Amino acid sequence: MRLFTVGPVACYPEVLVEMSRQMYSHRSDEYKRMHSETVELLQNLIETENSVFLFSSTGSGFMEAAVRNCVQKKILCCVNGSFGKRFAQVAASNGKQVEVINAPLGQPIIPDVLDDTLLKLPEIEAVAITHNETSVGLINPLSDLADVVNKHGKLLFVDAVSSMGGTELKVDDWGLDICFSSSQKCFGVPPGLGMGSVSDEALKKAEKVTNRGWYFDFKLWERYQKSAGTPMTSVVPQIAGLNRILKLIAEWGGKHRYFELYKERNQKIQSGIISLGLSLFPQEGYESPTVTCANAPANVNGASIYELMRLKGFELAKGYGDVRETTFRIGNMGYILISDIESMLETLEVCLSEITV
């Protein structure tokens, strides 16, 4: 089965070798060296000097951490898909008041709308933005949105789960206070590790927020991080896997070369889709570089394309949330060869002809 999933995605063979190594203590010197090195590699990748934590959780754990540590009362969530919705749900479940900007599905969050909203809601403490909305294959204009948030002096939380590693993130330049991702997306590592950067300002805010809990308490993590450790047992295999891919990215020519590879693969997928007579779901100019969301042909359920492709050896992803039936998705994350894209598109052509006959 060739994987074009949206997470867990196909892992690099070199990463899978790391996953199978015998365990050792997360308090050993060997572990501490690997931990520090991974943190530094990640800081370099996302261009930040902020603290980077390696959570024993998925990316959604980092989402819960952001709202629990750095919002006392009120947060503004920008929602244009299922994962923006999740951020709002997580905040509400943690007892925070949530204001929402909803953009129509398939359309980006508009900086001017964010600006107006923040003008009207001065009591907002933080803004949550989904960088790449996996559910509809759309990328939001993050650096423009970040400018607005910073102009208003609010904290900015970025869900970069399906963008980190696959496209540029300039955490310090853009002023992202919290920017998190998961192992199982663009890094091509199995799931179980949530990692993210936390700014000094966010850490200072956390000091004043009550009821931060224990498992995701940034102040506790900050203390352990000083000695390259974690409050609870670290997810050693996934951290070793992440360490390996970050080094491979360097060997392959550095992060910009890796982002270029994503662009190339993505272009191949998206132009292939269009030449098959299909259209893309998101507004033009905002197509995600890591997940293609395609409209199913009229009167065809997107899930049936998924099912048929599976029978032929290709695992794509079903539509998600409100566009579950009318779309299907093709992931461009992790271990995917250009030749796999070609055979996937050929197979898709066959499937479409079988379905629409």
Added chain:
Amino acid sequence: MRLFTVGPVACYPEVLVEMSRQMYSHRSDEYKRMHSETVELLQNLIETENSVFLFSSTGSGFMEAAVRNCVQKKILCCVNGSFGKRFAQVAASNGKQVEVINAPLGQPIIPDVLDDTLLKLPEIEAVAITHNETSVGLINPLSDLADVVNKHGKLLFVDAVSSMGGTELKVDDWGLDICFSSSQKCFGVPPGLGMGSVSDEALKKAEKVTNRGWYFDFKLWERYQKSAGTPMTSVVPQIAGLNRILKLIAEWGGKHRYFELYKERNQKIQSGIISLGLSLFPQEGYESPTVTCANAPANVNGASIYELMRLKGFELAKGYGDVRETTFRIGNMGYILISDIESMLETLEVCLSEITV
């Protein structure tokens, strides 16, 4: 390096093979089959019909879940070591009022003391007990303590992190409302997976508790569990590893044979320690079946034994918490052969003679 750690412990070769398999979607039918099967195998191992959740976290995540879901105001924590202390810290960090029973280090929690305390504190909603206190190598008399808790009609939370899989747990017979563990202890699987059972009564209580959060919300987990899923991405490799070892335990003659193996190995370690002229830290009769905590010889720092053993190819564990300097520990969890125990003891004899000369 041969591992006698207290977690992460040495993993079974068969488990490491599972860890290296290519990923697939946690929403696929294949995953759902594996998930359901793992839940059933675990229910059988700990003798329960309660819901079993497979958390994308370590065991400490389940600790946070227990207090956050099932305590509105007040919990009683039984503390005779560092992990009992952690339970109390986690509860306090989550805004709960915490009452504590402290037993002197190395001594068990006494059922009569628990009974008296519960008589005096009728407002207690739940009692937390560390089954096997990894930090001092002591096992608490769980079924007797559970009788007391049940007599008082309180919820019972059991940290079985370093006992589940290594010794008997009769969740339904003993009336344990929440009983959790981690992948990286007696199961010989890498860290990153926290799993536990939750009784109907605990789930009913959760309905009434406010501010349960999202990541560890039992009610949300219950909903996803119905279709063999998890609210966030599952830790697929570690679940596959757990699935494998649970099937291996069956192949090797069933759980009672596996618990016998732990007893045999433990007896070998503990009688070996004594024949080297050392003594065990915990009160006689309460020595843990999975972790031996030995007193270092007079004027010898336990950590120096750890360091010297490491140089000779054996990773034991340092003392922990308040007895960090005066003890050292030998784990008996995961993939350990009888012949490894023999060579470890021989090497320990050499180390002791070098240190005490």
